[in-house]
Amino acid sequence: MAQNTDEGTTGERAYRRIRGDILQGRLAPAEKLKLERLKEDYGVSVSTLREVLSRLSSEKLVVAEGQRGFEVAPVSAEELKDIASLRLLLEVHAIAQSFQSGDMDWEARVVAAHHKLAAMEDKKKTEGSPDIETWKRYDWEFHQALISACGSRELMETHGAVFDKYLRYQMLALTDRGEIAAREHRQLMELALNRDAAKAGEVLKAHINGGVEHALAVGRIV
Amino acid sequence: MAQNTDEGTTGERAYRRIRGDILQGRLAPAEKLKLERLKEDYGVSVSTLREVLSRLSSEKLVVAEGQRGFEVAPVSAEELKDIASLRLLLEVHAIAQSFQSGDMDWEARVVAAHHKLAAMEDKKKTEGSPDIETWKRYDWEFHQALISACGSRELMETHGAVFDKYLRYQMLALTDRGEIAAREHRQLMELALNRDAAKAGEVLKAHINGGVEHALAVGRIV
DNA sequence: TCAATAGGTAATTTCAAAAATATATGATGA
DNA sequence: TCATCATATATTTTTGAAATTACCTATTGA
CATH class of the missing domain: 1.10.10.10 (Winged helix-like DNA-binding domain superfamily/Winged helix DNA-binding domain)
Known part of the structure; x- marks a missing residue:
C-alpha cells in the first residue's frame, strides 16, 4: 500500500x-x-x-x-438535554477542583486559551463565521484548560467524551449566540483567576443551558 | 462457518x-x-x-x-482512587435524582436487587466464596437499581462504564470485606426507601472508600 | 385483495493470506 | 567491550474475497 x-x-x-x-x-x-x-x-x-x-x-x-x-447515532432534544446536564455535573465539579489546586501554569493555560478563543469570536463577529471548525476547537480547548488542574485523568477524559457529543449538537444546529457566549467565556476566565468556583458554576450553568436553548430553538433537532 | x-x-x-x-x-x-x-x-x-x-x-x-x-490496560493505585472518586461523584448525584423521582416500581427494584445480593452475601459468609462472578453481578445490579430512577440515560451509562472499571480492581484484589459491605448495602436500601439522599451519599462515600482501602491493602496493586 | 413464501439481490460478517512494520539476532569495526 | 548496522524472524496491519444473513420483489394461493 x-x-x-x-x-x-x-x-x-x-x-x-x-x-x-x-x-x-x-x-x-x-x-x-x-x-x-x-x-x-x-x-x-x-x-x-x-x-x-x-x-x-x-x-x-x-x-x-x-x-x-x-x-x-440519531439525535433528539431529550438526549441533548441529558448530555448537557451530564456535562454540567462533570464540569462544575472539575472546575471546583481545578480552582482549588490550580497553579500559575494553570492560570497561564486558561488565559492563553481564552485569548485564542476571544480572538476567534471577535473575528467571527466582524467577518461572519469564517472557520467554525477551529472556532469550536478553541472553545473545546478553553473549557479543557479550565478543568486541566482538577487532578483527575478519568474525570477529564469522561468530560471530554461528553463535551464532544455536546459539540456535535451545536454543530448540527449551527447555533451562533456569539456575543453572549463570548461574555460568559470572559467571565469564566476572570472567575478562574479569582478562584470563585461557586460563581463560575452558576455562569457555566447559564452558559450550557443557553447553548441548549439556542440549539433547540433552531428547530433542526426533533 | x-x-x-x-x-x-x-x-x-x-x-x-x-x-x-x-x-x-x-x-x-x-x-x-x-x-x-x-x-x-x-x-x-x-x-x-x-x-x-x-x-x-x-x-x-x-x-x-x-x-x-x-x-x-495496566492498573495503578492512583487510577483506582481516581476511578473511585469519579464513581462517587456520579453515583451520589444519580442517587439524589433517583431518590427524588423514584416511584413504587423503583422501590420494588431496589428491594428485589438487595434481596438477591443479601442472599448471596449470606451464602458467601457461611460457605466461603462460592461464585464471585455472580456475586459481583448482584452487586452491580443493586447499585444500578439504586440509580435507575435518576432519569438520565447518559448518566447511567457513564456510571456503568466507570463501575465496571472499579469492579475490575475489586476482582484483581479479590477483596472480601463482606460483612461491612453487606451492612452498608442494607443501609443504602433503607435510606432509599426513606428518600434520605444526603445520608445515602455519606454511606456511599464510606462504602467506596472502604472498598478502595481494602483493595490497596492487599498489596497486589502497585 | 391480501398474506405468505420462495427466489434473487444487496449488505454484512468472517476469514485467511499479503503487505507493512517492529523486534530480535548476529556480524563487523572501533 | 561496546555500539552500529544488516539480516532474519515475529507481529501487526490491511486487504479482498468467501460465507452468512438480511432485504426486496414477485408469484402463488386463499
Whole structure:
C-alpha cells in the first residue's frame, strides 16, 4: 500500500476523519453507513472500516445493531438535554477542583486559551463565521484548560467524551449566540483567576443551558 | 462457518468473553495481547479480534499503542482512587435524582436487587466464596437499581462504564470485606426507601472508600 | 385483495493470506 | 567491550474475497 504520509496507522487516520465527519454533521444523524460506500469515500477496506465503526459505537457516536450494519447515532432534544446536564455535573465539579489546586501554569493555560478563543469570536463577529471548525476547537480547548488542574485523568477524559457529543449538537444546529457566549467565556476566565468556583458554576450553568436553548430553538433537532 | 448457537454475532460473543476475562483478571493487567494466541484461545479470526480490541480500547480496558499491538490496560493505585472518586461523584448525584423521582416500581427494584445480593452475601459468609462472578453481578445490579430512577440515560451509562472499571480492581484484589459491605448495602436500601439522599451519599462515600482501602491493602496493586 | 413464501439481490460478517512494520539476532569495526 | 548496522524472524496491519444473513420483489394461493 501507499506510505503513511500522515501520523499513525491508516485505521487511525480513517477513525479521526470519520469521527470528525460525524461531529461536524457531514455524516448526518441516523444516516446508514454502508460499508461499500464508505470504502469509496475514505479509501480503506471493509475490515478497517469495521474496526473504526466498532470503536465509534463504543463512544455512542454510531449505533451497531445486530446483523444490520452501522448507522450514525440519531439525535433528539431529550438526549441533548441529558448530555448537557451530564456535562454540567462533570464540569462544575472539575472546575471546583481545578480552582482549588490550580497553579500559575494553570492560570497561564486558561488565559492563553481564552485569548485564542476571544480572538476567534471577535473575528467571527466582524467577518461572519469564517472557520467554525477551529472556532469550536478553541472553545473545546478553553473549557479543557479550565478543568486541566482538577487532578483527575478519568474525570477529564469522561468530560471530554461528553463535551464532544455536546459539540456535535451545536454543530448540527449551527447555533451562533456569539456575543453572549463570548461574555460568559470572559467571565469564566476572570472567575478562574479569582478562584470563585461557586460563581463560575452558576455562569457555566447559564452558559450550557443557553447553548441548549439556542440549539433547540433552531428547530433542526426533533 | 458454524451456526450461531448463542445470541448475536461471533464478534459480539468474543467481545463479551474477552471483556469478562479482563474484568475478572483472567487476562492480567499490562499483559500483551498477541493476536495469534488470542485467535487460538477464542477461536476467531484476527480481523474480528481487532474489531473487539478496538472497541475495548475505546473503553480504556485495553491500550492500543501505535503499530505495536494491544495490551490489557495496566492498573495503578492512583487510577483506582481516581476511578473511585469519579464513581462517587456520579453515583451520589444519580442517587439524589433517583431518590427524588423514584416511584413504587423503583422501590420494588431496589428491594428485589438487595434481596438477591443479601442472599448471596449470606451464602458467601457461611460457605466461603462460592461464585464471585455472580456475586459481583448482584452487586452491580443493586447499585444500578439504586440509580435507575435518576432519569438520565447518559448518566447511567457513564456510571456503568466507570463501575465496571472499579469492579475490575475489586476482582484483581479479590477483596472480601463482606460483612461491612453487606451492612452498608442494607443501609443504602433503607435510606432509599426513606428518600434520605444526603445520608445515602455519606454511606456511599464510606462504602467506596472502604472498598478502595481494602483493595490497596492487599498489596497486589502497585 | 391480501398474506405468505420462495427466489434473487444487496449488505454484512468472517476469514485467511499479503503487505507493512517492529523486534530480535548476529556480524563487523572501533 | 561496546555500539552500529544488516539480516532474519515475529507481529501487526490491511486487504479482498468467501460465507452468512438480511432485504426486496414477485408469484402463488386463499
